[in-house]
Amino acid sequence: MSQNILIVAEHDGRTLSVATAKCVACAATIPDAHITVAVCAADAAAVAAQAAAVSGVHRVVTVEHPMHEHPLAAAIAPQIAALAGPYSHVLGPSSTFGKDLMPRIAALLETVQVSDIMAVESATRFRRPIYAGNAIITVEVLDGAKVVGTVRTASFQAVGTGAQAPIEAASPVAPPTHTRFVSVSAARSDRPDLQSAGTVVSGGRALGSAESFQMLYRLADKLHAAVGASRAAVDAGYAPNELQVGQTGKIIAPQLYIAIGISGAIQHLTGIKDARTIVAINKDPEAPIFEVADIGLVGDLFEIVPQLEQLIG
Amino acid sequence: MKRILVGIKRVVDYNVRIRIKPDGSGVVTEGVKMSVNPFDEIALEEALRIKERGAAEEVIVATVGPADCQPQLRTCLAMGADRALHVQTDTPLEPLAIARVLRALTEREQPFLVLLGKQAIDDDHGQTGQMLAALWERPQATFASKVELSEGKARVTREIDTGLETIEVDLPAVVTVDLRLNEPRYVKLPDIMKAKKKPFETLTLEALGVAPRAQLKTVRYAPPAQRQKGVRVNDAAELIGALKQKGLL
Numbered sequence: 001m002s003q004n005i006l007i008v009a010e011h012d013g014r015t016l017s018v019a020t021a022k023c024v025a026c027a028a029t030i031p032d033a034h035i036t037v038a039v040c041a042a043d044a045a046a047v048a049a050q051a052a053a054v055s056g057v058h059r060v061v062t063v064e065h066p067m068h069e070h071p072l073a074a075a076i077a078p079q080i081a082a083l084a085g086p087y088s089h090v091l092g093p094s095s096t097f098g099k100d101l102m103p104r105i106a107a108l109l110e111t112v113q114v115s116d117i118m119a120v121e122s123a124t125r126f127r128r129p130i131y132a133g134n135a136i137i138t139v140e141v142l143d144g145a146k147v148v149g150t151v152r153t154a155s156f157q158a159v160g161t162g163a164q165a166p167i168e169a170a171s172p173v174a175p176p177t178h179t180r181f182v183s184v185s186a187a188r189s190d191r192p193d194l195q196s197a198g199t200v201v202s203g204g205r206a207l208g209s210a211e212s213f214q215m216l217y218r219l220a221d222k223l224h225a226a227v228g229a230s231r232a233a234v235d236a237g238y239a240p241n242e243l244q245v246g247q248t249g250k251i252i253a254p255q256l257y258i259a260i261g262i263s264g265a266i267q268h269l270t271g272i273k274d275a276r277t278i279v280a281i282n283k284d285p286e287a288p289i290f291e292v293a294d295i296g297l298v299g300d301l302f303e304i305v306p307q308l309e310q311l312i313g
Numbered sequence: 314m315k316r317i318l319v320g321i322k323r324v325v326d327y328n329v330r331i332r333i334k335p336d337g338s339g340v341v342t343e344g345v346k347m348s349v350n351p352f353d354e355i356a357l358e359e360a361l362r363i364k365e366r367g368a369a370e371e372v373i374v375a376t377v378g379p380a381d382c383q384p385q386l387r388t389c390l391a392m393g394a395d396r397a398l399h400v401q402t403d404t405p406l407e408p409l410a411i412a413r414v415l416r417a418l419t420e421r422e423q424p425f426l427v428l429l430g431k432q433a434i435d436d437d438h439g440q441t442g443q444m445l446a447a448l449w450e451r452p453q454a455t456f457a458s459k460v461e462l463s464e465g466k467a468r469v470t471r472e473i474d475t476g477l478e479t480i481e482v483d484l485p486a487v488v489t490v491d492l493r494l495n496e497p498r499y500v501k502l503p504d505i506m507k508a509k510k511k512p513f514e515t516l517t518l519e520a521l522g523v524a525p526r527a528q529l530k531t532v533r534y535a536p537p538a539q540r541q542k543g544v545r546v547n548d549a550a551e552l553i554g555a556l557k558q559k560g561l562l
């Protein structure tokens with residue numbers, strides 16, 4: 001029996017997020033998947049064209065409405081719920097976009113949501129982390145219930161492009177007006193994106209000030225790396241919130257993660273479990289970060305970081 | 314009366330290193346320290362501050378769960394909540410069922426604001442608030458790091474992947490809170506004594522008209538994949554050498 005899968009596209013109005021290609025990768029591991037991508041936008045043309053090219057996508061449906069200029073869950077959820085009838089699965093990324101939106105869709109459909117899918121065992125069986133990744137459970141969706149899910153993007157490699165899926169327009173339902181976009185402080189930088197960078201240099205409370213944190217930006221520049229931070233560093237104002245890595249921040253899977261002055265609390269480690277190589281620099285030889293580090297260096301970061309900078313040149 | 318409803322969950326304390334039962338049937342919770350989910354404490358703190366500013370008259374805390382949840386509700390009363398609702402059930406409920414219970418409570422209590430944690434640190438579902446908002450056909454503002462109330466509206470700053478987003482919602486609304494919204498107060502001993510006299514009501518699912526249906530079954534619990542043991546290097550130069558050897562530089 002073919003599984004009819006609807007993926008909600010994440011985008012900024014111009015560009016399809018790589019998270020969507022990761023959702024497609026996840027959906028493609030469901031046996032006999034027939035994949036449709038839904039694009040809700042004020043003007044969907046550009047994003048729909050990108051979605052239609054993603055390998056494995058069979059069809060793209062657009063829903064255009066001025067309310068979709070910004071991705072408000074309250075406005076998008078009824079559109080997806082209206083489309084969802086013929087689908088066995090409705091998936092979105094486990095980004096803040098998907099985490100906000102997907103449960104609202106699930107409730108409108110009065111069905112179950114599987115959060116943070118990290119592996120597919122069958123059309124109804126999925127693996128997901130609980131307790132900040134300290135346990136992995138396998139869950140079975142019962143009684144043929146429609147599956148709404150968020151995809152843990154760090155667990156899947158984005159699929160490539162090359163498809164030429166047909167694009168169809170669906171007519172929108174009238175979204176509610178009780179929720180209005182006001183503003184976004186998009187910290188757009190020319191630095192590599194934390195979620196897709198190959199190397200991440202990450203700093204903790206030990207940096208001690210926003211000025212010292214600049215040291216990490218300099219090191220990151222030399223390594224073409226993104227910058228991350230622990231919650232303590234963000235709470236203390238050394239780094240902006242979108243740099244937080246961990247249970248309540250970003251879950252990332254870089255090739256190389258360099259943790260500097262970070263103790264390695266479980267809530268932080270859950271964000272870096274899938275990093276290929278973890279380097280820890282910490283002056284406390286007993287710091288828990290060393291339990292997960294592939295390469296550990298005990299010492300004072302204020303000496304080591306400038307040395308690294310020099311050695312890399 | 315201007316009421317705020319706060320949902321709380323009893324969870325394994327965030328400092329506990331959890332263990333999987335040897336037979337893979339669950340997580341060891343016997344003899345383990347239990348606490349109010351940290352995000353829910355932040356939700357309650359926010360409700361209390363709103364009341365202290367005079368923008369609300371009553372703060373109600375509610376939980377759904379077995380009799381064991383009483384101490385956590387008492388803690389919330391000691392923090393300053395005015396009354397507690399304990400919807401007692403021994404059946405573990407899925408987020409949609411919890412949302413249905415909360416929906417029934419909004420009908421009963423008519424709050425102008427429902428504050429919830431953005432996720433519980435045990436199941437990490439992150440669904441209940443959004444589901445409640447959908448069932449209630451009201452706005453949701455998730456991952457809040459700032460909540461400003463004005464007549465009939467709330468302006469909420471949300472922590473999103475790209476930075477901070479601000480939205481405006483009509484009230485009543487559901488707000489789920491993130492860690493940077495506030496720092497919860499400590500409970501003082503006299504408050505624990507005073508809390509014993511506060512109204513504490515026990516309700517049943519039947520009385521609220523909620524008949525939960527399980528749609529999800531956990532078939533296996535497993536520990537996460539262990540990482541290979543690493544190596545120690547002695548200085549920056551050795552670190553560079555090790556990275557070069559791995560082809561990472």
Ligand SMILES: Cc1cc2nc3c(=O)[nH]c(=O)nc-3n(C[C@H](O)[C@H](O)[C@H](O)COP(=O)(O)OP(=O)(O)OC[C@H]3O[C@@H](n4cnc5c(N)ncnc54)[C@H](O)[C@@H]3O)c2cc1C
Nearest residue numbers: 204205206230231232246247248249261263268283284301
């Ligand atoms: C519900 C919940 C969710 C959470 N979510 C997250 C999350 O998503 N992400 C997250 O990171 N945390 C999260 N936390 C917080 C987490 O528990 C830790 O408090 C936090 O990660 C600690 O940050 P840190 O390692 O920077 O600080 P600390 O734990 O204070 O560690 C600082 C480290 O720096 C070392 N150090 C000090 N000086 C130097 C020096 N000169 N040179 C080298 N090393 C030095 C110290 O030895 C220490 O190991 C969460 C907590 C809770 C309760």
